[in-house]
Amino acid sequence: MRWFFAGTRGATAVPGLVLIASYAGFGGLAHGVGLPAIATVLSTIFIWALPAQVILVGGIGAGASLPALALAVCLSGVRLLPMVVSLLPLMRGRRPNLMRELICAHFVAVTMWAEAMRQLPGVAPEGRTAYAMGLGCGLVSLSVGGTLFGYFLMGALPPPLAVALLMLTPLSFTILLVRNAQLPMDWLAIAFGAVLAPFVANAPGGLDLFWSGVGGGTLAFLAAEMIRRMKGAQA
Amino acid sequence: MSVVDGEWAAIFIVLVVGFLPNEMWRVLGVLLGRGMDENGALMRWVRAVATALLAAVVARLVLVPSGDLAKLPLALRLGSLALAVAAFLLVRRSVLAGVLAAQALLIGGAWWLGL
Numbered sequence: 001m002r003w004f005f006a007g008t009r010g011a012t013a014v015p016g017l018v019l020i021a022s023y024a025g026f027g028g029l030a031h032g033v034g035l036p037a038i039a040t041v042l043s044t045i046f047i048w049a050l051p052a053q054v055i056l057v058g059g060i061g062a063g064a065s066l067p068a069l070a071l072a073v074c075l076s077g078v079r080l081l082p083m084v085v086s087l088l089p090l091m092r093g094r095r096p097n098l099m100r101e102l103i104c105a106h107f108v109a110v111t112m113w114a115e116a117m118r119q120l121p122g123v124a125p126e127g128r129t130a131y132a133m134g135l136g137c138g139l140v141s142l143s144v145g146g147t148l149f150g151y152f153l154m155g156a157l158p159p160p161l162a163v164a165l166l167m168l169t170p171l172s173f174t175i176l177l178v179r180n181a182q183l184p185m186d187w188l189a190i191a192f193g194a195v196l197a198p199f200v201a202n203a204p205g206g207l208d209l210f211w212s213g214v215g216g217g218t219l220a221f222l223a224a225e226m227i228r229r230m231k232g233a234q235a
Numbered sequence: 236m237s238v239v240d241g242e243w244a245a246i247f248i249v250l251v252v253g254f255l256p257n258e259m260w261r262v263l264g265v266l267l268g269r270g271m272d273e274n275g276a277l278m279r280w281v282r283a284v285a286t287a288l289l290a291a292v293v294a295r296l297v298l299v300p301s302g303d304l305a306k307l308p309l310a311l312r313l314g315s316l317a318l319a320v321a322a323f324l325l326v327r328r329s330v331l332a333g334v335l336a337a338q339a340l341l342i343g344g345a346w347w348l349g350l
Contacts, residue, residue, distance in 0.1 A: 014329075032302050039242065046254040047253045054292060056252060058295075077257040077261075078284055080264065081261075082278050082281055083264070160341075163350060166304045169296065170316065171315065173293050177290060188283075191290075194294040213284055213285075216288075217283040217285070217287035221283040225276075
């Protein structure tokens with residue numbers, strides 16, 4: 001229990017605070033689209049991935065078809081797979097336990113991943129599973145608070161403040177993209193995805209995110225592979 | 236809103252269209268994770284697709300905005316993104332610095348435009 005509460009305290013670091021503000025922006029977005037409050041909060045607890053939630057709520061607002069939305073959400077979630085794979089060795093206790101691992105894995109999202117990677121190595125190995133669960137629960141609780149705040153209070157804020165909060169999601173995503181970009185492939189993927197997006201915005205069936213994500217990502221992957229080969233040939 | 240009629244329908248959509256397709260990757264990560272090479276070609280492609288998709292989400296929100304966000308002029312939307320990245324890079328890679336600088340510009344700009 002000691003480790004669990006140490007983890008919840010770890011959730012109150014700066015990235016956790018940025019998360020509250022981002023979820024306030026999401027709450028405002030969901031309120032604007034007319035999604036009921038309970039469904040909005042459940043999306044934070046169960047989906048627990050802001051890009052997927054923004055895709056879902058934005059798509060509902062734009063009247064996209066549900067299968068196309070499920071596909072876009074599914075594609076946006078692929079990035080969680082390598083995060084879980086790389087974080088699980090740190091979160092897993094000495095004795096493997098599938099249920100515990102699945103619960104730990106549920107908390108994995110962009111902020112949780114970055115914070116756990118930073119904080120967990122400093123935690124004693126026997127306390128890491130409990131610490132990760134505390135960190136995850138803490139981040140989810142803060143985000144639920146932020147979601148509710150945005151959902152109910154966005155309308156009461158002065159308009160310049162409310163409209164600035166709506167930009168929080170794209171702003172924090174952009175900074176996260178820049179922060180996580182290490183390889184040439186990452187920068188290519190950012191460029192291809194962003195440039196393709198307006199051109200495929202009216203793709204039939206609401207599949208625009210599919211085309212810009214899979215298309216842009218595959219182009220970036222192939223270009224990066226070619227650069228690798230050329231460098232390899234020179235060496 | 237056309238798709239969501241009533242609370243239960245909305246909860247159903249959140250769980251079936253949102254939770255399940257997203258959570259499946261976390262479960263797969265646990266099940267397949269033990270023997271997977273994090274830096275293999277498949278993982279590199281996955282990473283590229285996820286990065287491009289996130290960039291596309293941002294581009295769609297900023298370039299083809301809906302709702303109140305559309306009231307902000309394009310130059311202000313793009314300018315705030317550029318300022319966020321610049322402040323992040325200049326102030327010791329601080330996420331908070333980037334977000335606060337961009338928010339200050341947006342609030343000031345929106346107020347000056349009389350929104």
